[in-house]
Amino acid sequence: MAVWIQAQQLQGDALHQMQSLYGQHFPIEVRHYLSQWLEGQLWDVIDLENPQEEFKAKRLLDSLIQELQNKAEHQVGEDGFLLKIKLGHYASQLKSTYDRCPLELVRCIKHILYTEQRLVREASNSSSPVGGMMDSMSQKYQQINQAFEELRLLTQDTENDLRKLQHNQEYFIIQYQESLRIQAQLTSLTTLPPADRQLREPTLLSKRATVEAWLTREANTLQKYRLDLAEKHQKSLQLLRKQQTIILDDELIHWKRRQQLAGNGGPPEGGLDILQSWCEKLAETIWQNRQQIRRAEHLRQQLPIPGPIEELLNDLNSTITDIISALVTSTFIIEKQPPQVLKTQTKFAATVRLLVGGKLNVHMNPPQVKATIISEQQAKALLKNENTRNDSSGEILNNNCVMEYHQATGTLSANFRNMSLKRIKRSDRRGAESVTEEKFTILFESQFSVGGNELVFQVKTLSLPVVVIVHGSQDNNATATVLWDNAFAEPGRVPFIVPDKVLWPQLCEALNMKYKAEVQSNRGLSEENLVFLAQKAFSSSSINPDDYRGMTMTWSQFNRESLPGRNFTFWQWFDGVMELTKKHLKPHWNDGAILGFVNKQQAQDMLMSKPNGTFLLRFSDSEIGGITIAWVAENPNKPGERMVWNLMPYTTKDFSIRSLADRISDLNHLLFLYPDRPKDEVFSKYYTPPLCMYLTSIRLYTNTWFTTTNPDPAANPTYMDHGASPVVSHPPNYGIYQPMSDSILDADGDFDLDDTMDVARHVEELLRRPMENQWSGQQS
Numbered sequence: 001m002a003v004w005i006q007a008q009q010l011q012g013d014a015l016h017q018m019q020s021l022y023g024q025h026f027p028i029e030v031r032h033y034l035s036q037w038l039e040g041q042l043w044d045v046i047d048l049e050n051p052q053e054e055f056k057a058k059r060l061l062d063s064l065i066q067e068l069q070n071k072a073e074h075q076v077g078e079d080g081f082l083l084k085i086k087l088g089h090y091a092s093q094l095k096s097t098y099d100r101c102p103l104e105l106v107r108c109i110k111h112i113l114y115t116e117q118r119l120v121r122e123a124s125n126s127s128s129p130v131g132g133m134m135d136s137m138s139q140k141y142q143q144i145n146q147a148f149e150e151l152r153l154l155t156q157d158t159e160n161d162l163r164k165l166q167h168n169q170e171y172f173i174i175q176y177q178e179s180l181r182i183q184a185q186l187t188s189l190t191t192l193p194p195a196d197r198q199l200r201e202p203t204l205l206s207k208r209a210t211v212e213a214w215l216t217r218e219a220n221t222l223q224k225y226r227l228d229l230a231e232k233h234q235k236s237l238q239l240l241r242k243q244q245t246i247i248l249d250d251e252l253i254h255w256k257r258r259q260q261l262a263g264n265g266g267p268p269e270g271g272l273d274i275l276q277s278w279c280e281k282l283a284e285t286i287w288q289n290r291q292q293i294r295r296a297e298h299l300r301q302q303l304p305i306p307g308p309i310e311e312l313l314n315d316l317n318s319t320i321t322d323i324i325s326a327l328v329t330s331t332f333i334i335e336k337q338p339p340q341v342l343k344t345q346t347k348f349a350a351t352v353r354l355l356v357g358g359k360l361n362v363h364m365n366p367p368q369v370k371a372t373i374i375s376e377q378q379a380k381a382l383l384k385n386e387n388t389r390n391d392s393s394g395e396i397l398n399n400n401c402v403m404e405y406h407q408a409t410g411t412l413s414a415n416f417r418n419m420s421l422k423r424i425k426r427s428d429r430r431g432a433e434s435v436t437e438e439k440f441t442i443l444f445e446s447q448f449s450v451g452g453n454e455l456v457f458q459v460k461t462l463s464l465p466v467v468v469i470v471h472g473s474q475d476n477n478a479t480a481t482v483l484w485d486n487a488f489a490e491p492g493r494v495p496f497i498v499p500d501k502v503l504w505p506q507l508c509e510a511l512n513m514k515y516k517a518e519v520q521s522n523r524g525l526s527e528e529n530l531v532f533l534a535q536k537a538f539s540s541s542s543i544n545p546d547d548y549r550g551m552t553m554t555w556s557q558f559n560r561e562s563l564p565g566r567n568f569t570f571w572q573w574f575d576g577v578m579e580l581t582k583k584h585l586k587p588h589w590n591d592g593a594i595l596g597f598v599n600k601q602q603a604q605d606m607l608m609s610k611p612n613g614t615f616l617l618r619f620s621d622s623e624i625g626g627i628t629i630a631w632v633a634e635n636p637n638k639p640g641e642r643m644v645w646n647l648m649p650y651t652t653k654d655f656s657i658r659s660l661a662d663r664i665s666d667l668n669h670l671l672f673l674y675p676d677r678p679k680d681e682v683f684s685k686y687y688t689p690p691l692c693m694y695l696t697s698i699r700l701y702t703n704t705w706f707t708t709t710n711p712d713p714a715a716n717p718t719y720m721d722h723g724a725s726p727v728v729s730h731p732p733n734y735g736i737y738q739p740m741s742d743s744i745l746d747a748d749g750d751f752d753l754d755d756t757m758d759v760a761r762h763v764e765e766l767l768r769r770p771m772e773n774q775w776s777g778q779q780s
Helices: 001-009 013-019 028-033 033-040 051-073 077-098 102-122 141-189 194-262 273-302 309-330 375-383 472-488 504-519 526-540 555-559 570-591 600-607 660-666 679-686 692-706 753-777
Strands: 330-335 341-343 347-352 370-373 394-397 401-402 404-406 411-424 438-449 455-462 466-470 501-503 553-554 616-621 627-634 642-646
Touching: 001 028, 001 033, 001 102, 013 102, 013 526, 028 033, 028 273, 028 411, 033 526, 051 077, 051 102, 051 401, 051 660, 077 102, 194 273, 194 309, 194 555, 194 660, 309 330, 309 455, 309 660, 330 455, 341 472, 347 438, 370 394, 370 411, 375 438, 375 455, 375 642, 401 411, 401 504, 411 438, 466 472, 472 504, 472 555, 501 504, 501 692, 504 526, 504 553, 504 570, 526 570, 553 555, 570 616, 570 660, 570 679, 600 627, 600 642, 660 679
Parallel strands: 341 466
Antiparallel strands: 330 347, 347 411, 370 401, 370 438, 394 411, 404 411, 438 455, 501 553, 616 627, 627 642
């Protein structure tokens, strides 16, 4: 639940505290009308102590003002008129107040949101974060921010200790020089007469003893300071490792997983701004600690004192180098993946990004990134650090790009805009594996230095697996390979191993995600739809969803083996349904007008209990990418008996000529969409406006053109007469064309009642231009 909804339920002192947060600096009306937007922004990404962040704050201010103005514009009515004026005033007021200091707006809103969250939490006597709060307010994000605060304090503490150590060591060196001076004076006494030597020697010996005792004591103190500082650095590095693990191995890996699922139609993986801000804080803290450790090493070299400190500092330096190396190599990522079904000789794009590039000043010497396509085996060898001898599995054009630093966003990235796969070299395939099951990957690699060539890193990252095709006809099967890989790949796998079989519910989740994305609909696959798919996949008749929960489906069942009695696989049939729906049936699917996933027997059972003229739309079992109309009507051969009829399936080719809605409009015997909705109520908004007189003229002309000279109607039955309509009275026979020897029933007994209309419309299209000329000539 949004924080603002809960904040409005506060009472007593908590309510007064909440109300006191608002005023002219930030009106409570703005909080109310923009609550969802305000809680959806990443305010925590902006570092209020960094003046360079002002640009981000300014963008948020501009967005806030734009949101207010949009809200004002949509107000209507008498009350809306007053609110429109008020919101417009607030937009001007906020712009005037914060335009020159946008960081103050961020500070204000962060304070409001944090305080509201605290008040709501206290009111509910719960320490858990408020559900539905924006990401920066979540418990996990708060823990990360708290850890950064702890690291900041630790780093500041070690900085103070280091300065104190340096000051004490400098004073020690001064006293040590004093000790040497006294020793030199004592040595020079040997040249003096005995009386003078005896006079001065005791004083010098006493001073030397005092200084040496102080030096001995101070040397032990310095050693203790050094050891204490090293222990504090060890604690800092442990916390740094833990924080880096959370950010890189949890948050960044989760982002990559979301990116992979987005390839299957999952929700967008989200921006990288907050991840980059964390990585930059890590980089900054790591670098500060590294510099401190190096200064401590310099102090040790300047004043060697026997003890374990040398080994400790070596370990610390090695550890901090490993940490920064892991950070740099892990934050070289692919922000925009190349297409996972990659066609040769076709332009494609990709973007790689270094999340710590700006903070580590990598852009001062812009690195170049190279893209190469490699096979699955080469990817395995690469991750094992085996020498691949710069092998590749193909040639990519325009595969080099220089990383650019974008000052406005603080990002360092390389945007490959015009890559093209010129050729591909395939490996020997295993068993039944086809070319559309062979996986490749795009390897992006670069080299750059950090800290003025102090550290040089070789960085590499692999794209999600890609399937290379040379013809569009391979797209269907290639997509199946990608879908399976994206859905069932496990983190940290060896490239590109995926399970050969998965539980049916897992596959259902993947199919539903893909379907909703392809059809661009919030209406996904219902439990009944998934049962239908299970029946098809497992050749089962059970209608109980629980019967399928423990069943597994293999890759072969998914897209290698044909369905029983068909020449296509389960995936090919499902993909055909998606394509047809996406291209021609989307609005009807969204309206709920298409049941779709219903077999012929189910359709018959459903329709037989309904009045004549009731129909439903279901996807064809026998044809890829087909949809058929089933309806209940009288059996013309057996008076008083009813039966369910099925039209031949419509495909994309049919709908490119005439839409589904128009075809349903043409069929007068279709009256009610199952269960009982008048068809015009459902489909009329999609009908093509009639051409009235013009179409009438063409139809008259068509009848004249095709009427035969045979006066005997029985000699030339029409196409419609050849298979009597079950609900429409027999139309007069005009002898339009010769009797056809082929039955108009398909192999399943489906009746193509609509074919005559398709023929007529073909004729209309053919005659359109001559008809127009002739008609205008007659009028003139």
